[in-house]
Amino acid sequence: MGYYLDTEGNSQPSNCKICTEGKYCPQEGLAVPADDCQQGFYCPEGQVTATPGNFTCPEGHFCITGRGTPEPCPSGTYQNTPGEWTCKECPAGFYCNATYGPVVLYGTYICPMGFYCPNGTEYAEAYPCPTGTFNNLTGIDHEDDCTPCTGGMACDSQGLVTPPGPCSAGYFCRVGATTTTPSQGADADICPAGYYCLEGTDKPIACPEGTFSPDDGLMMVEECLNCTAGYFCNKTALTAVSGPCIPGYYCVEGSTRPDNAICPEGHYCGWATFDPSPCPNGTFSNDTGLETVDQCLPCNPGYYCEGLGNVVPTAECDPGYYCPSSANVAKFIICPAGKHCPQGSAAPQDCLPGTYSNYEGAAECTPCPEGYYCIPELVVEGDASTSYTPCPQGFFCPNGTGLDWQSCPAGTYGAATKLTKAEDCTPCDGGKFCQGVNLTEPSGSCWLAGDTAYPLGCNPGYYNDLPKQASCKDCPEGYYCYSNTTDYQPNECPPGFYCMQNTPDPFAYACPPGTFNSYSTQKNDSACVPCTPGYYCEGFNNSAPTGPCDEGYYCSGGAYDNPPSANGGECQASNFCPEASPAEVPCTAGYYCGSNGLANVTGPCDPGFYCPEGSDDADEEDCPVGHYCPLGSDLPTPCSNGTYNPTTKKDAFDDCLPCDGGSYCNEVGADAITGQCSEGN
Known part of the structure; x- marks a missing residue:
């Protein structure tokens, strides 16, 4: 047994052939x-049975019918039972x-992290796990068990245990990002406009x-416009912007x-x-x-508004000039001859009766010269x-x-023009009489009467009307009664004088x-x-009155000289005194009066400060927190709703800070x- 012989004529046992591998004899x-x-066994040479016990197919192998040697199970399979003619498929979650x-x-x-192993997996x-996923567990058996890449991270290669790195700036990675600069729609993509x-x-x-x-791909908040x-x-x-700033308001950047x-x-503010x-x-x-330039007010008559952005008129028009509405310089229009223009004139002014002006640029009228009379109706x-x-x-x-x-007094006449005083009137000629006043020649010839050879004239201070x-x-x-007065009634005591009983002439009592x-x-x-x-x-x-009190001074009543040495005085700091001031004027709110003898305010209050009425310093009061004080402020301006200001001495709206992100500011003047x-919210 165990041999065969497939030829004839053989004479020796050694001629027999050993049974072929995979066969039995x-x-x-x-x-x-x-x-x-x-099957389930393998048969080396010389086997005598189809199921040789010593040659049962070993574990890890399979033996099909007619095998001389056991066949090892290939990758993806295993065999843990002897005597088998097939291999078992490697189970899911493992590799073989x-x-x-x-x-x-x-x-x-067991299947390693970063991978999955379905049934029959050959290698670890x-x-x-595909790009866009990772796996930090062992033994998973399906691609669906791989974890989508977590938010903010990118899984840009296969077989990842953890996401290797963050999503690039300018992109978002919500889930499953396959690259640091993804283009995967709602899950992961370039950062959209507005974000x-x-x-x-x-x-x-x-x-x-x-x-x-309006652009996508922004990487930081500073790139938001x-x-x-x-x-x-x-x-x-x-x-895009929500819309334009409305008229009457302005919108700074942001x-x-x-x-x-x-x-x-x-200022004025139109749309946008x-x-x-x-x-x-x-x-x-x-x-x-x-809202419009038309709402800016024309400069007040008598004042000028020089430059741009005036909050109040700059100052009164200069003496010798006049400023109608909308004047823009102190010397706007020169005062014409025959008129006068004191400081702050809106139009040329008539000289008062008894005064005149005969040159351009007159700030005041002078007394009419003697021998003449001056009335505005003839100018x-x-x-x-x-x-x-x-x-x-x-x-x-x-x-x-x-x-x-x-009038030339009774007893005199005036045959010439331009007479300057009563003494210039001609006494009535000898043998003539002058009855009444303002005669231009004697009234007639005298005649004899009574016991005197000639009539006796009445002495000054007396009269006789019969x-x-x-x-x-x-x-x-x-x-008053000059000598030879026949009628006192025309001889009224003139203004500037008084006449007691028996006054001899109009100038006796000044x-x-x-x-x-x-x-x-x-x-x-x-x-x-x-x-x-x-x-x-x-x-x-x-x-x-002789004239107005000089600018820079005030005359309180009864002043007899100019500038006044009594009944008045020099205007003190924190006040100003225009021409003809009866008292010191407290400095205008928003301005300061920094020295003595001022006819007008020194100037506007400095930015960052405010000046109430009667201020003598450009930095009179510090602008408080929660407010700002532009040039010429009489009161602090409160910061608007939605802003605040924690510091003093601020001078512009831009110094009010926008309310911090995540906070609210719902009051004006907030610090x-x-x-x-x-x-x-």
Whole structure:
């Protein structure tokens, strides 16, 4: 047994052939092997049975029918039972790698992290988790068991145990990102317009209020564009501005409201204003919220508004000039001859009766020259020759005469013009009599009567209005009587004087310095009243105040010189005194008066400070927290709603800080944020 012989004529046992591998020879005398070795066994040479016990197919192998040697199980299979003719498929979650020998037991070959192993997996790394996923567990058996790449991370290669790195800045990786710069739609993509994405972003971050972005791929919040100046951005995640700033307000870069900041004084703001437009030369505005240039006010008559953006008129028009509405320089229009223009004139002014001006640029009128009279009705503007007129016959005109020509007194006549005083009137000629006043020639010839050879004239201070009288009468109070007076009634005591009983001439009793009397027929010194406040009465016999008190000084009443040495004085710091001031004027709010003797304010209050009425320093009061004080502030301006200012001495709206992100500021004049926004707002 165990042999066969397939030839004839053999004589020796050694001629028999050993039974072929994979076959068996169970008896003697076989010409060929009996049959194939049975499955589950292998048959080396010389086998005598189909199921040789010593050659049971070993573990890790399989033996099909007719095998001379056991066949090792290939990768992806294993065999833990002897005598088998097939291999078992490697189970899911494990791998069976037969590279270095057949696998008997698969339990030690658990699928590693980063990979998955379905049934029949041959190698540990045969099935890597795909890009966009990772796996930090062993023994998974399906691709679906790989974990999608976590938010903010990118899984850009296969077989990953953990995500290797963050999503690139400018991109978002919500889930399953296959690259650091993905293009996977809603799951992972370039950062959309209106958002920014830091490195490692899983969800795009909205550009905050006050910003926008029309571009994608932003990497940081600083790349969000500040809202365009003149416009507002009142939502997050904007790709364009929300709209233009409304008229009356202006929007600086980064504004969140259409009424971000009210247009300041001295300016106007139309649609989409980012820099308030100053009111033009010759105008001003002390109101906020102007929408058009037409709302800027023309400069007040008598004042000028020089430069742009005036909050108040710059100052009064210069003496010698006049400023109608909208004047823009101190010397706007020169005052014409025949008129006068004191400081702050809106139009040329008539000289008072008894005064005149005969040159261009006159700030005040001078007393009419003696021998002439001056009345505004006869003046032709611009014609200096019409400013005074010769005193007519029968009258005399002292210095300062208007229509109050002085009559040549009874007993005299005036045949010539331009007489200056009563003494210039001609005494009645011998043998003539002059009855009445303002005669231009004697009334007639004298005649003889009574016991005297010639009539005796009445002495000064007396009169006689009847013929054939032996004595003269007392001249009454309020009148004067020259010698030879026949009628006292025309001889009214002139303004500037008073006439007691028996007054011999109109100039006997003059009102003293510091007083004046504007009425005729006054009887005693009580008619001389103290000089009007704001004016001075220099010298004697004033019928009106001599003139206005100098600028920089005030005359409180009864002043007799200019500048006043009594009844007034120099204007002190924190006050100013225009011409004709009866008292010191407290410095205008918003301005300061920094020295003595001022006719007007020194200038506007400095930026960062405010000046209440009566200030003497450009830095009078520090601008408080929560406010700002532009040039010329009389009161601090509160920061608008939505802003705050924690420091003093600020001078512009831009110094008010926008409310911090995540906070709210719901009051004007805030020096700190009001509070934190509630979650979700």
